[in-house]
Amino acid sequence: xxxxxxLTGAEIFVRTLIDMGxxxxxxxxxxxxxxxxxxxxxxxxxxxxxxxxEQAAVHAADxxxxxxxxxxxxxxxxxxxxxxxxxxxxxxxxxxxxxxxxTGQVPTLLIGNDAFQEADIVGISRxxxxxxxxxxxxxxxxxxxxxxxxxxSSGRPGPVLVDLPKDVLTASTEYVFPKELKLRGxxxxxxxxxxxxxxxxxxxxxxxxxxxxxxxxxILGDGAKYLTELADLLGVPVALTLMGLGGYPASGENFLGMxxxxxxxxxxxxxxxxxxxxxxxARFDDRVTGKVDEFAxxxxxxxxxxxxxxxxxxxxxxxxxxxxxxxxxxxxxxxVKGKKEVKEYRRKIxxxxxxxxxxxxxxxxxxxxxxxxxxxQYVVELIYExxxxxxxxxxxxxxxxMWAAQFYRFDKPRTFLTSGGLGTMGYGFPxxxxxQVAKPDMLVIDIAGDGSIQMxxxxxxxAVQYKLPVKIAIxxxxxxxxxxxxxxxxxxxxxxxxxxxxYPNFVKIAExxxxxxxxATKPSQxxxxxxxxxxxxxxxxxxxxxxxxxxxxxxVPAGAPISKMLLx
Amino acid sequence: MKHTISxxxxxxxxxxxxxxxxxxxRGFNIESLCVAETMDPTASRIxxxxxxxxxxxxxxxxxxxxxVCVIKVVDMTMGDxxxxxxxxxxxAAQESTKAEIxxxxxxxxxxxxxxxxxxxxxxxxxxxxxxxxxxxxxRPLGIEEIARTGKVAMSxxxxxxxxxxxxxxxxxxxxxxRS
Numbered sequence: 080x081x082x083x084x085x086l087t088g089a090e091i092f093v094r095t096l097i098d099m100g101x102x103x104x105x106x107x108x109x110x111x112x113x114x115x116x117x118x119x120x121x122x123x124x125x126x127x128x129x130x131x132x133e134q135a136a137v138h139a140a141d142x143x144x145x146x147x148x149x150x151x152x153x154x155x156x157x158x159x160x161x162x163x164x165x166x167x168x169x170x171x172x173x174x175x176x177x178x179x180x181x182t183g184q185v186p187t188l189l190i191g192n193d194a195f196q197e198a199d200i201v202g203i204s205r206x207x208x209x210x211x212x213x214x215x216x217x218x219x220x221x222x223x224x225x226x227x228x229x230x231x232s233s234g235r236p237g238p239v240l241v242d243l244p245k246d247v248l249t250a251s252t253e254y255v256f257p258k259e260l261k262l263r264g265x266x267x268x269x270x271x272x273x274x275x276x277x278x279x280x281x282x283x284x285x286x287x288x289x290x291x292x293x294x295x296x297x298i299l300g301d302g303a304k305y306l307t308e309l310a311d312l313l314g315v316p317v318a319l320t321l322m323g324l325g326g327y328p329a330s331g332e333n334f335l336g337m338x339x340x341x342x343x344x345x346x347x348x349x350x351x352x353x354x355x356x357x358x359x360x361a362r363f364d365d366r367v368t369g370k371v372d373e374f375a376x377x378x379x380x381x382x383x384x385x386x387x388x389x390x391x392x393x394x395x396x397x398x399x400x401x402x403x404x405x406x407x408x409x410x411x412x413x414x415v416k417g418k419k420e421v422k423e424y425r426r427k428i429x430x431x432x433x434x435x436x437x438x439x440x441x442x443x444x445x446x447x448x449x450x451x452x453x454x455x456q457y458v459v460e461l462i463y464e465x466x467x468x469x470x471x472x473x474x475x476x477x478x479x480x481m482w483a484a485q486f487y488r489f490d491k492p493r494t495f496l497t498s499g500g501l502g503t504m505g506y507g508f509p510x511x512x513x514x515q516v517a518k519p520d521m522l523v524i525d526i527a528g529d530g531s532i533q534m535x536x537x538x539x540x541x542a543v544q545y546k547l548p549v550k551i552a553i554x555x556x557x558x559x560x561x562x563x564x565x566x567x568x569x570x571x572x573x574x575x576x577x578x579x580x581x582y583p584n585f586v587k588i589a590e591x592x593x594x595x596x597x598x599a600t601k602p603s604q605x606x607x608x609x610x611x612x613x614x615x616x617x618x619x620x621x622x623x624x625x626x627x628x629x630x631x632x633x634x635v636p637a638g639a640p641i642s643k644m645l646l647x
Numbered sequence: 648m649k650h651t652i653s654x655x656x657x658x659x660x661x662x663x664x665x666x667x668x669x670x671x672x673r674g675f676n677i678e679s680l681c682v683a684e685t686m687d688p689t690a691s692r693i694x695x696x697x698x699x700x701x702x703x704x705x706x707x708x709x710x711x712x713x714x715v716c717v718i719k720v721v722d723m724t725m726g727d728x729x730x731x732x733x734x735x736x737x738x739a740a741q742e743s744t745k746a747e748i749x750x751x752x753x754x755x756x757x758x759x760x761x762x763x764x765x766x767x768x769x770x771x772x773x774x775x776x777x778x779x780x781x782x783x784x785x786r787p788l789g790i791e792e793i794a795r796t797g798k799v800a801m802s803x804x805x806x807x808x809x810x811x812x813x814x815x816x817x818x819x820x821x822x823x824x825r826s
Contacts, residue, residue, distance in 0.1 A: 205665060206672045210715045213661075230715060264657060264718040388709040391702065 109156020111183025137167020142513030173500025209237030234267025295322030296360015505534030679797030
């Protein structure tokens with residue numbers, strides 16, 4: 080008779096991850112998870128990346144997930160280790176990123192006793208995870224891990240937390256990899272309803288001023304190829320959200336740029352004057368709609384989304400379609416291809432296209448160039464030029480994020496990583512580390528601000544330790560630029576707490592961690608710094624001392640309709 | 648308008664907190680909430696009463712449906728249903744009012760479930776209107792304490808929650824559908 084193998088919870092944890100195909104985790108050890116770390120010690124199947132702050136572990140797993148297209152995994156200890164992951168989970172939740180976050184927990188008998196390093200992370204994380212578990216019995220461990228990965232990566236993806244009490248990790252049982260999943264309340268709908276899709280196509284052919292408005296769902300659902308095919312087949316202009324950048328090529332003939340608060344003039348005017356919006360994998364976020372009452376007043380709306388709660392949440396929708404973007408777009412393309420009126424339709428919307436082109440020509444994205452001061456937009460343009468648009472770009476949050484979105488031109492999905500929903504400062508650098516781990520051969524650049532880079536700058540140690548050649552381009556304006564911009568425009572220039580007078584020496588910080596530090600203070604030095612950074616085989620911090628007065632334009636003031644833009 | 652919603656959920660710890668968090672986190676109001684195990688010990692039934700315009704109710708139903716631990720959501724208000732609430736009322740009982748209390752209990756088909764020299768505790772069941780009426784009638788006599796359960800509800804006829812059509816959202820006609 081075959082002897083049944085009993086494994087400890089910690090061993091089952093590692094075995095299940097291996098059986099799930101996980102080979103990379105980001106983490107930080109502690110007492111509650113010490114048994115897992117002990118098991119990992121002799122394990123060669125899982126690469127563990129030690130970060131320097133648990134928040135960074137989650138962001139790195141998030142960056143990894145966005146690039147690899149599969150769930151990112153991180154492992155931290157109980158109490159403060161667990162609470163430090165909250166911002167990362169909330170970030171991933173808002174942007175629908177598949178993550179599985181494992182947290183250690185005090186032994187089950189001590190739960191609720193205010194034990195040392197105890198936190199009710201299941202309670203704390205409930206509103207910012209797609210689902211969460213507290214494992215109470217070692218016999219449930221493998222099943223729960225399998226369920227967590229399934230929930231994280233199916234339907235509308237999101238973070239799932241699994242809390243692991245220490246006694247569950249030390250208890251032992253027979254290991255059986257669960258074959259089937261039984262989740263009777265969870266059945267995401269992938270197939271778009273054929274009748275609804277037919278109705279949608281009819282509505283398209285009846286429109287004269289259509290626009291496609293696509294978001295992050297197109298990228299997460301691997302639908303970029305089909306979006307491009309549909310848009311080009313119909314000749315309909317495409318505006319992307321911040322999260323959607325790369326979902327339709329920036330070099331594509333129908334590309335309007337980003338829309339919303341810092342969107343292009345053409346994108347905002349086109350959607351405002353449209354008679355039909357085809358919204359795909361986007362959720363009518365307030366940063367996109369501006370004043371909702373005046374948003375696209377003449378437009379009918381088709382809305383494709385895998386999450387029914389996103390539909391009709393903010394705006395009235397005429398044709399809702401619940402389903403996977405890929406499935407829905409494929410069906411739409413098939414119907415459109417079978418129709419004779421495609422050519423006629425393209426002719427019919429020609430005047431509209433001319434109007435859109437005129438808006439684009441009249442107000443392109445621009446900035447006032449300078450010979451004495453480095454313009455941040457110039458730095459982004461130069462990075463685009465020197466990387467031939469082939470880098471993975473991550474950003475922090477604020478002006479740097481908007482300039483990156485506006486002036487780097489993304490042709491491919493999964494090349495732009497940014498915290499779109501939550502707007503998390505400190506996201507970009509750890510996310511870049513995760514991206515670099517997922518794609519070791521790609522050039523990964525974090526476009527940062529001097530404020531936000533300081534929120535997770537300790538990860539330079541991680542980048543140096545694992546020889547991850549991530550580049551950081553700091554657009555250093557000595558301030559919290561976006562808030563400063565609002566103070567300039569709407570608070571009479573009272574820069575309350577937004578100027579950062581204590582400039583750290585970023586070059587020396589880089590050197591202290593063992594990375595290369597470079598600085599440019601004049602426009603003539605920028606090119607040299609970017610070239611040197613790209614050539615350098617290790618991590619680099621580029622400190623670009625930019626014009627502190629520079630603003631992000633266009634800008635729609637908060638609460639205004641998106642057609643009322645402040646321009647350069 | 649008030650909506651009475653039946654939610655079939657996994658009988659696990661923390662499920663009620665998930666439902667409650669959903670309401671508090673999104674600014675929806677719960678007017679009453681009742682929860683207990685069903686015939687199937689792995690499932691519990693939550694009956695909750697909430698109110699809002701059509702768009703808010705649609706979001707509530709969709710958001711409830713989206714919870715992983717929720718097996719089924721049915722807005723009872725969309726069909727014919729019966730609902731009942733249980734109330735325990737402790738009233739001051741003086742010699743001069745005892746007869747009146749007994750008369751009222753009889754009229755409302757309630758029961759006296761506890762007696763002390765100075766109080767009667769009354770049990771009554773009924774819909775909203777009846778429960779509110781009994782309170783109003785007893786109030787002048789001196790109510791000491793009230794405990795209300797909140798509503799439980801069930802479809803009329805042979806239909807059970809298990810057989811009720813699950814709400815599918817936004818697939819056709821721009822709104823909630825039953826599949």
